[in-house]
Amino acid sequence: MTVEHTRMQEDDASPDGSAIIQAAEVVKTYDTGKVKVEALRGISLTIDRGEMVAIMGPSGCGKTTLLNCLSGLDDIDSGLVSVDGTDLSIMSDNDKTEYRARHMGFVFQFYNLLPVLSSVENVELPLLVSGVSARDSRERALEALDRVHLRDWAEHKPAELSGGQRQRVTIARSLVNNPAIVWGDEPTGDLDSTNANEIMDLLCDLNERHQQTFVLVTHALEVAERTGRIIKMQDGRIISDNRIINRAAGIWGPAAEAKTE
Numbered sequence: 489m490t491v492e493h494t495r496m497q498e499d500d501a502s503p504d505g506s507a508i509i510q511a512a513e514v515v516k517t518y519d520t521g522k523v524k525v526e527a528l529r530g531i532s533l534t535i536d537r538g539e540m541v542a543i544m545g546p547s548g549c550g551k552t553t554l555l556n557c558l559s560g561l562d563d564i565d566s567g568l569v570s571v572d573g574t575d576l577s578i579m580s581d582n583d584k585t586e587y588r589a590r591h592m593g594f595v596f597q598f599y600n601l602l603p604v605l606s607s608v609e610n611v612e613l614p615l616l617v618s619g620v621s622a623r624d625s626r627e628r629a630l631e632a633l634d635r636v637h638l639r640d641w642a643e644h645k646p647a648e649l650s651g652g653q654r655q656r657v658t659i660a661r662s663l664v665n666n667p668a669i670v671w672g673d674e675p676t677g678d679l680d681s682t683n684a685n686e687i688m689d690l691l692c693d694l695n696e697r698h699q700q701t702f703v704l705v706t707h708a709l710e711v712a713e714r715t716g717r718i719i720k721m722q723d724g725r726i727i728s729d730n731r732i733i734n735r736a737a738g739i740w741g742p743a744a745e746a747k748t749e
């Protein structure tokens with residue numbers, strides 16, 4: 489493990505319960521020329537370091553837009569977003585890209601695997617792009633594949649893998665830089681319930697063991713209920729925000745009051 493690798497784990501993944509994502513009155517409007525869509529209409533929320541959060545709501549309510557705006561993939565019109573105390577809106581595009589590469593992982597459907605590359609080559613790509621040596625990149629990519637139980641599939645290309653295995657390669661790629669925050673947009677969306685459960689086992693385990701923060705958009709209640717907090721959206725607004733109080737008894741309560749399990 490490289491020095492940088494270790495430092496990032498210590499910096500980014502310390503379970504101190506402090507806020508890692510803060511959003512205040514975030515507004516995002518898409519103007520296509522013909523119509524204006526108010527995708528986010530004043531979103532305020534705080535997510536603590538090490539939390540695992542599900543975002544739910546009907547199609548078109550603004551879930552993907554919220555992930556894009558919180559992660560700095562998209563600009564906001566007004567309000568404030570800070571990630572680990574850093575205001576991404578004042579950064580240049582290059583700095584934002586660099587920040588994301590170092591501190592965030594993405595399990596998005598459009599972040600497809602490259603079909604001509606093997607699993608390990610797909611996973612090591614973000615490291616090579618950010619200047620990590622070929623040897624370290626390979627070592628860390630294999631470590632990441634190990635974490636998703638796919639080390640034996642390192643040399644296989646995406647077409648030779650099942651849907652669940654492909655999704656695990658995507659997860660390995662999103663985790664290879666030990667990100668403080670992992671964003672998932674329907675990370676189990678294309679999978680049957682057995683594979684979806686396996687992916688959630690993996691994400692929950694990583695969340696518990698490494699205290700990484702997970703923000704997952706999902707339509708599936710059984711996926712959302714495995715996280716520690718469910719934020720529901722409608723028409724660009726948050727309509728409810730609940731944390732788990734007692735998992736065994738299935739009791740949830742308002743996030744503002746329920747701080748711990």
Ligand SMILES: Nc1ncnc2c1ncn2[C@@H]1O[C@H](COP(=O)(O)OP(=O)(O)OP(=O)(O)O)[C@@H](O)[C@H]1O
Nearest residue numbers: 518519520525527546547548549550551552553554
């Ligand atoms: N690039 C864009 N240009 C114009 N409008 C957009 C754009 N992206 C999203 N929208 C609009 O913003 C609203 C919120 O979209 P968003 O993709 O965030 O919804 P969502 O909750 O993720 O839906 P789904 O569950 O279907 O993925 C929708 O009305 C959508 O049409």
Ligand SMILES: [Mg+2]
Nearest residue numbers: 551552553673
């Ligand atoms: Mg979406």
